[in-house]
Amino acid sequence: MTCKAIYLIGFSLCLSAQNASALTLCGKLAQGELISGHETNAHTIKLGTKEYQATPDGNFILAFGRDEKAAQKLTITYKDGTKKSWDIKVAPTQWDIQNIKGVPPKKVNPPASAQKAIQKERTDLGKALSAQSTTPLWKNGFIRPLEGGRISGTFGGQRIMNGQKMNSHQGLDIATPMKTPIKASADGIVTLNEGPYFYSGTMVVLDHGQNLSTIYAHLDSVAVKQGQHVHKGDIIAYSGKSGRATGPHLHWGASLNGVRFNPQSLLRFDINKNCANL
Numbered sequence: 001m002t003c004k005a006i007y008l009i010g011f012s013l014c015l016s017a018q019n020a021s022a023l024t025l026c027g028k029l030a031q032g033e034l035i036s037g038h039e040t041n042a043h044t045i046k047l048g049t050k051e052y053q054a055t056p057d058g059n060f061i062l063a064f065g066r067d068e069k070a071a072q073k074l075t076i077t078y079k080d081g082t083k084k085s086w087d088i089k090v091a092p093t094q095w096d097i098q099n100i101k102g103v104p105p106k107k108v109n110p111p112a113s114a115q116k117a118i119q120k121e122r123t124d125l126g127k128a129l130s131a132q133s134t135t136p137l138w139k140n141g142f143i144r145p146l147e148g149g150r151i152s153g154t155f156g157g158q159r160i161m162n163g164q165k166m167n168s169h170q171g172l173d174i175a176t177p178m179k180t181p182i183k184a185s186a187d188g189i190v191t192l193n194e195g196p197y198f199y200s201g202t203m204v205v206l207d208h209g210q211n212l213s214t215i216y217a218h219l220d221s222v223a224v225k226q227g228q229h230v231h232k233g234d235i236i237a238y239s240g241k242s243g244r245a246t247g248p249h250l251h252w253g254a255s256l257n258g259v260r261f262n263p264q265s266l267l268r269f270d271i272n273k274n275c276a277n278l
């Protein structure tokens, strides 16, 4: 029953019934995945310690990190200030182990002289990933940023570089020849086009609205300007091997509200598919 239908009976009934509508979640509830949801009159959505904003029509996106806990509470705060919670289960994902040899030693154990550059890289990326544009440019889905290429490193893999245990991989690596055109995976706004940075080399970040960003790293050159609006499929850069790379490839990353997730889930992302009412 919609609020409009019962509005005829009385305004107070309309208010109490507006929060009784079903919560819809679309996508795979699993570690490393991006999902979408809808709940009429939702204002903010809290998952774990993170808070997400809904669009005025009640649509939202949520991301599950690599090490997301299995049992989660999802709480919606409605436009009238009332709240409702659901217990949800996040399925585990099996992450692989990636053995990488031949990395320049100073890129595995950076010298003290590199610390300033590493700090600048973190600051610049953090700033770009905190873009707060509200237009949901993510709504029409995503494409792979380049044609062909071999997947040389999956998201979430435990990395061992030159025999040394490192942090897990935060993106998807696609091996591709130098200067391959790299496309915007969705409509977006350029929030970073700088480099070469110590780890990521030359990098572009696109903001797709509501704090969802995609990252394109180890580039040879960029073809866009800071603040530029791009459309899905536009060429934004050319692939390279800048930063910490053993060969030419694209590192494609994805971030929502500070949560890094698997960019491959963007290719499965569809606000109308695999939906369930809770």
Ligand SMILES: [Zn+2]
Binding pocket: 153, 169, 171, 172, 173, 250, 251, 252
């Ligand atoms: Zn990578």
